[in-house]
Amino acid sequence: MEAKGRRAGVNANKWIDISQPLDERTAGWPGDTPFVYERAWRKEDTGSVNVGRIRMSLHTGTHIDAPYHFDDAGAKAIDLELDVYLGEAVVVHVPGARAIGIGDLSGAELGQAARLLLRTDAWPDRRAFPAWIPPVEPELAAYLAVRGVRLLGLDLPSVDPLDSKELPAHHALAAHGIHILEGLVLDHVEPGRYELAALPLPLALADGSPTRAALRKLV
Ligand SMILES: Nc1ccccc1C(=O)C[C@H](N)C(=O)O
Ligand SMILES: [Zn+2]
Ligand SMILES: [Zn+2]
Structure with a gap:
């Protein structure tokens, strides 16, 4: 007999x-x-x-970027592979970074996880849009791709500087097959290994999608 509290749904x-x-x-x-x-x-x-309806930018709150967001020939939200958004993820704490580069991750245990979530703590008041965020250095894309990373998530509204038109990190990540998940809430999440679920909606023409993202500790 299963012990109380161990049944599915009461874990x-x-x-x-x-x-x-x-x-x-x-x-x-x-x-x-x-x-x-x-x-x-x-x-x-x-x-x-x-019966409700919503109106919003697809880049509001916690959301994924479809490559079509920054590439007219890029994949739309419905085309994105579900496996990218479901599975093992590593959360790494990188507080106080001016920019997020290879050096910030060299001490981190990436393990086998194909998903990397960066907790920067650089957007403390999410009720106001930040004036500045630490950008991801485009060089990180190749480093992560070699280690098998396919999804980069972070607690910021962008992986590039807020005023960037060229979006070098978006493009470098996409060129290395790494998908982007933005606007996470990680204040209450300790670094470590987790299972991630953050599926985009099957929006047929869309450049992005809001997502309900969740983590469960791997034990
Ligand atoms: N919503 C926008 C409106 C204008 C210009 C950029 C954005 C973005 O959302 C960029 C951001 N890097 C993003 O991918 O979410
Ligand atoms: Zn976005
Ligand atoms: Zn983006």
Whole structure:
């Protein structure tokens, strides 16, 4: 007989939410479409149900970038391989970095994980868009690709400087087959090995997708 608390769904090793809540106060990219939820139909009126609709930039809160975001010939959200967004991930703490490069990861245990999540702590107040973020150095892409990394996630709204037009890190990562997950919440996550789930929506034409990202400690 299974011990109490060990049944499926009541496991002590719970999934941890690492997503930003989406509401009117979520800090979007300056000038981009703000998040709005509204009830298209109200239960008072329909007699049966509330039916909501949302309007938002796909790059709001916790989201993935489809390559089409920065490459007109790039893959759309629906085309992205599910395996990239499900599986073992390593969380590495890189606090206080001016930029995130190979040197910041040399001491880290990347192990066999194909997914690397960087906890920078550089966006402490997520209700306001940051004035500055530490960018990912494009040279990191080749270093990670050699180690088998296929997804780079971080607790920042971009992997490039906020005013960048060339987006060197986005392009370098894509050129090395590394997908991008932005806007994570990792304040409460200790470095280590986890299982990650962060699937994009099957948006057929889209340049990105919001995602509900979650981690579970690997034991
Ligand atoms: N929403 C925008 C509007 C204008 C210019 C850039 C963005 C971005 O979102 C860039 C960011 N590096 C991103 O991939 O999420
Ligand atoms: Zn994005
Ligand atoms: Zn991006």
